[in-house]
Amino acid sequence: MTMPATALDLGRSAFSEHRWSDALDCLARADSEGGLTAPDMELVASVAMLLGHDADGVEYLTRAHQEFLTLGDMAGAARCAAWLVLYLMDIGEPARSSGWMSRAQHLIAGMEEPTEAEGYLLIPAALGALYGGDPTASDELFGRAFEVGQRFHDRDLTALGQLGLGTARITLGFPDEGLQLLDEVMLSVTAGEVSPIPSGIIYCAVIGSCRLALDVHRAQEWTAALERWCGDRPDMVMFSGQCQSHRAELFILHGAWDDALAAARIAQDRSRRGDPEAAWGAWYQQGEVLRLRGSLEEAEAAYAKAGETGFEPLPGLALLRMAQHKTSQAQVLLRRAMSGADPANRCRLLPAVVQVELAEGDLVAARAAADELAAPVHEASRPLERALAAQAEASVLLAEGSPEAALISARKAWRIWYSLEAPYDAARCRVLAGRACAVLGDPDSAIMEFEAAKGEFAELGALPAAAEVLGLTGERPTGQDSPLTARELEVLRLVAEGNANKAIARSLYLSEKTVARHVSNILTKLTLPSRVAATRYAFEHHLFN
Template identity: 50%
Template sequence: MTTNEARARGRAAFDGQAWADAYAQLSAADARSPLSPDDLELLAMAAYLFGRDDECTTALDRAHHELLRLGRTAAAVRCTFWLATLLLSSGDVARGGGWLARGERLLDECGRDRPESGYLLTVRARQALDGGEPAMSATMFAEAVAVGERHHDLGLTTLGRMGQGRALVELGKVIEGLALLDDAMVTVTAGEVDPVVTGMVYCAVQDACEVTFDVRRAREWTEALSRWCESQPDLVPFRGECEVHRVQVMRLQGTWPDALAEADRACRRLSGQPAAGAALYEQAELHRLRGEAGAAEDAYRLASAWGQEPQPGLGLLRLAQGQVAAAVAGLRRALDETPSVIARPALLAALVDALLAVGDLAAARSAATELADVTDGTGMPVLAAMTAYAAASVRLSDGDPAGALGAARGSWSVWHEFDAPYEAARARVLIGLACRDLGDVDAARMELDTAEQTFRRLDAVPDLARLRRLMHDPASAGWSGRLTARELEVLRLVAAGRTNRAIAAELYLSEKTVARHVSNIFAKLDVSSRAAATAYAYEHDLIQHPVAPPP
């Protein structure tokens, strides 16, 4: 085969998205006779899409210098954009930043009124976003869109809209941000931009769906990304990320064995890459839900080693293990390190559960309130369902089963609509407990039985064990299965010798409310006096935080 034939076949393979063949043919042609700068760029992109990152950067480096030699400075700047983008994405900050600086210098020499200025601006904007400055990033991406529109460069406008949308989501402007991401996706799915930009947009949209809990978009775009990846058997980048997103959708749908197999594949495919952390976290979550604590802990630890925050999953694992203080400490630490408003809901929801387990009702209420504040105005039904679940949990613990029932039913309806069986079953447990506290034993039994069937089908071992204790052996469940957090506070004060008036003053309640709590405590513990309630509390180790006796 002649050099020209190999080059022609390489170009044809590239057009046909056969990346392995394109890489092989163009490499063969280059070995016989050095390729032109334009063909070197094709070789670089084929190498990247075939998973040959080093060969990609080498080819781009060569193309850049040859373009400079030929006096094609703007085209040489385009090479610096790709080098900076790909190197920074892989974590090579020093080299990526060096290529970005070189591109800026060359633009100063050849003039900035060209598309390349917008491309480099998207790199700066991405750095601002990663550095915790979403407002600045959104402004810079908007400027890049304007440059792209002025020069009729669809690739640039698509990248700009993608970045601007992602930045707006980080700012909590979810509806506006997702609209821009949808706009970018329309261009991508129409096949109007190059494959690397296409993959970048797919991944950005999926990340936005994950952080906003936009289940509908996540399912739709995951299917589209899967089809795109499967249409290119040789594609290496983006495929692992695609598998991670597929795992998230499958986990929500309750197909846990298949999701775990997919997570294992994603971990192998992404081994050694920064994105491995996300795959390992999903693997850990599935192990946690199935009660495989050792495997979950190992996966969380590995995910952390790759830079993935292991919370809230690790905190929920500790909670299931009875290590409540560790759960609270880990979740609070993660929240302190998460200034992004839109990234806090999952942490807050888990913290509510942990704080209620430790009996800190006031702090749990505060976390639930913050979660509601974050959710307000986003228009995201799943976030609303998470907020309703947290509110129901707090109200149930505060002795307000009627209020808890309404919130729990609202949470269940959303999860049921989205075909999320595990989350729907958890909401049913709250509905059942609220019905029980309202005295409707039949309704409580039906709700809890249905939740039990779901947990058994999913093989959700920890939830199944906890539910069975609640249903069949209340005494073994400890106070959390019988007394609300507020009732526990009242019981501890009763055990310390406080009168109803003193308890009311200390907890900022009315005496009537305290009397109702005391009556509920007597009924739930099957005792008839304050002395008997005090004895029960000490016998069952419910006095975890002793209260000083009255003066």
């Protein structure tokens, strides 16, 4: 006779099937009916954290720690204390995290035999060294954690230690070695050898490291894998916001800016619901789209929200300052950031440094930045590295009065950006090529390059970049022969800047219903099918200020 499944059985089964909400309900019921063992309390703590219930997760893990103490299992108690250190640090409670660190250290000091908890306690110190500007110390600490994980056959700790080693190596300026370590740790994650929370940490950190190493193909591959992983766990909150912020960044690269904004908004929601690590990327990527579209005040607000997380919104904020004609402030921001940056972050900032130094007229500093960006680059380098280096070189060569060499570099960069399906950056390179052609006395080729770039910017809604092209060609906004009324032209300009009806209504002191009617009239009069087409029309007919 088969015995009916208990709430505990159902909870464990739901956990193994990634049905987190069902798992939490069943395990909580089992807890109220007859209590849980310490390992099952650890299980509930993980589920609660995954669902964004931080307080419940901490409470269950604290109870598990106490139960292990009661049973005399000091290793289990120390392990729970070590995880509490990591959880509380992640959710922004450093004082409680420090308290649990002291308790865990005292427990370990009183044990006769070593325990895997010693390795987990190395992780916070390693992260502190990594983010505090000492990647060498971080590398050593993560290496020790990795060794402890291997000694105790703890797959979670081994994977986290190897993750840290790979990240530290990239930060130290050894991207190939670091990426190889990260590929290896991802094998254990995708094979299901690592438990859910460490798996999510690893997914998100690996994608971040791929971005830092300028490896867009790896970033795309692992972002797709993370999206599938989150999709198999639809009620999970933890890590899902980070997944959306990574998606937003890739959407920006590939010119899907509306999709990027949508992903950023989801990430912001998830960050509030229990994935705090998503906050910086969610707001930063929103700021990037708004800046590129010319909505500078809204971009400023988004960057400010990103900055509230404690991480500076760079290089985006510096490029915003440049767009606001505050180039000297942009220069100060980047020079300060560069002065304390590790090799990997210097590389991330250098393309913006070139732009800002050229705008500020410091050709020597721009040349130094372009040379530093190009120094590690060769034909076998990752495409994004080669594209950024070639684009920076073209910009500096133009300023130095070498248009022929600049044209070669601009077209080289364009080919790589085109192969990466990055329309905005590819169009920027066509502008560089057009400027070089104009200096070389080839106006027809220059016009061809400018027109191609202008069309791409119009498609994207990149108002500032389109205005730059118009300035180069000597074109000026007209609109005198437009069939639209003065108010409709005003609405169309705001549509072309990427504003939604609500924002347009607020700007013009109209109701949303009135704005919607104006938009409908615009599309009808111009026989256009969509707002995107209206934006393109506005650029082509120079209907913006």
